[in-house]
Amino acid sequence: MIEKLFLSGADVFRLNFSHGSQEEKLDLLKTIRSIEEKYSHPIAVLGDLQGPKLRVGEFSDPKGVYLEKDQRFVLDLNDAKGDNHRVKLPHPEIIAASEVGHILLIDDGKMKLTVVEKGDGWLGCNVDVPGQIKDRKGVNTPDSVLEISPLTPKDRSDLNYMLKIGVDWVALSFVQRASDIVEINELIDENLPKGMPRPSVMAKIEKPSCFLGDELSDIVELCQGIMVARGDLGVECAPEDVPILQKTIIDTCRSKGKPVVVATQMLESMIESPTPTRAEASDVATAIYDGADAIMLSAESAAGMYPVEAVTMQQRIINKVENDSGYMKLQESKSTENEKGISKSTDVATDSITMAAKQVASSISAKALVCFTLGGSTVLRASKGRPTVPILAITPFAETARQLSLSWGVYAAVTETEDDNFDVILKSACRAALQKGLISSPDDLLVVTAGLPFGTPGASNVIRVVPGAGPACWDGVCRL
Incomplete structure (x- = not known):
């Protein structure tokens, strides 16, 4: 099934550590790597940490209790099983952070409580939206910033396992503040096994606290990617706010050149249809018009009746939108706005080279913009600019190629290179472009960017326009 999903258009596979064992995830990763080898095409693996799950305790009645509208209901730290009047809330952090007037949502928002009284170790609440509350139902705190780590003991164990087996991305759930990203980065640095590649960190934006002050900007700055996790975000924020927040997140990521994924209920009905x-x-x-780099399927492909059809449909929609002239006009307008701030960039030279390469590629109707990269920074700059031609990322590192699979417009290829030998670099570009189907004739043009001496991270300083293969390059390539 994974191979069918890949052939239908999937570029990244998510391993959800909320379900199943660690060993099951290893089996899936091995399957993905074997498909990658079979097709000589980089495939990224994203490990998704569960994050803290905030839940009420248990009730005396296994069926739970029904909360009537406007009744008083207490959440406390008492170990006794709950009844119609109270239940344990085994999270003192919630009680400490809650104030009178704060909202608490139960069972994915099915019930709504308002804190009307607060005591030592308890919250007195009014039931605004009634419903049946059962054992260990989830609690959301849209008005409170909790003083808890985003990583539970289970998450720390799962993170260490991810580092051991070599996932390409780690997604951190329920990020509240920029310091959460600092915490997971420190854990990765401390626990990364020797010789293993460092995964990129993706922050899942699903808490209202991410939008306080400059928090969102700081979070995006500190991580390598963002996920618009609309499930819990849609619980803790009003439904009418979610589309606006989605655009805000995407625009922030675009301005900083970070890939952004839009997730949750993309094609929900295709679970059964x-x-x-x-x-x-x-x-x-x-989501595509907004400028997302990727869109993610969850239950549609993981547990649905029509996983291949869902991936195929999503790919069809992507292709249709990206071939709409209005789409590129939107992307170009956003790119132009971002390019106005190039003088404030931390690397003006590289940004200028990348922007110039984009303009040259458009002017000469090149077939692709080729970027040689070690860590991917040059390719991310090119992707941020949304060129009108595909971006071919060439790197000697498989982990870099996999991580770049998430970025807009990027075709990644792993190839051997030789320091300072520009002829070899050009030949590698032509061979990879041909293998990816980006060129079909020696007359097709490529715009190549690289940094010389090759091997210096972030040192792009060369633009070269070459035929689909120069005289010394095409020989042998067309026979591959």
Whole structure:
């Protein structure tokens, strides 16, 4: 099934550590790596940490209790099983952070409580939205910033396992503040096994606290990617706010050149139906028009009846939108706005080279913009600019190629290179472009950017326009 999903258009596979054993994840990763080897195409693996799950305790009645509208209900630290009047809330951090007037949401927002009284170790609440509350139902705290680590003991164990088996991305759930990203980066640095590649960190934005002050900007600055996790974000924020927040997150990522994924309920009806609703198709298209680098399927492909059809449909929508002239106009307008701040860049020279390469590629109708890279920074700059041609990322490192699979417009290839030998660099570019189907004739043009001496991170200082293969390069390439 994974091979079918890959052939249908999937570039990244998510391993959800909320479910299943660590050993099961290793089996999946091995399968993905074997498919990658079979097709000589980099495939990224994203390990998704569960994060802290905040839940109420248990009730005397296994069926739970029904909370009536406007009744008083207490959440406390008492170990006794709950009844119609109270239940244990085994999270003193929630009680400490909650104030009178704060909202608490139970069971993914099915019930809504307002704190009307606070004592030592307890919260007195009014039931605003009634419903049946059962054992260990989830609690969301949209008004409170909790003084808890984003990493539970389970997450720390899972993170160490991810580092051991070599995932390409680690997704951190329920990020509240920029310091959460600092914490996971420190853990990765401390626990990364010797010789293993360092995974990139993706922050899942699903808490309202991420939008306080400059918090979102700081979070994006500190991580390598962002996920718009609309599930819990849609619980803790009003439904009408989610589309606006989605655009805000995407725009922030675009301005900083960080890839952004839009997730949750993209094609939800395809869990049971072979076709999506028209609203779902529009939702997917809107995320693409907004400027997302990637869109993610969850239950549709993990547990649905039509996983291949869901991936195929999502790919069809992507292709349709990206071939719309209005789409590139939108992307170009955002790129132009971002390029106005190039003088404030931390690397003006590299940004200028990348922007110039984009303009040259457009002017001469090149088939691709080729970037030689070690860590991927030059490619991310090119992707940020949304060129009108594909970006071919060439790197000697498989982990870099995999991580770049998440970025907009990027075709990644792993190839051997030789320091300072520009002829070899050009030949590698032509061979990779041909293998990826980006060129079909020696007359097709490529715009190549690289840093010389090769091997210096972030040192792009060369632009070269070359035929689909120069005289010394095409020989042998067309026979591959």
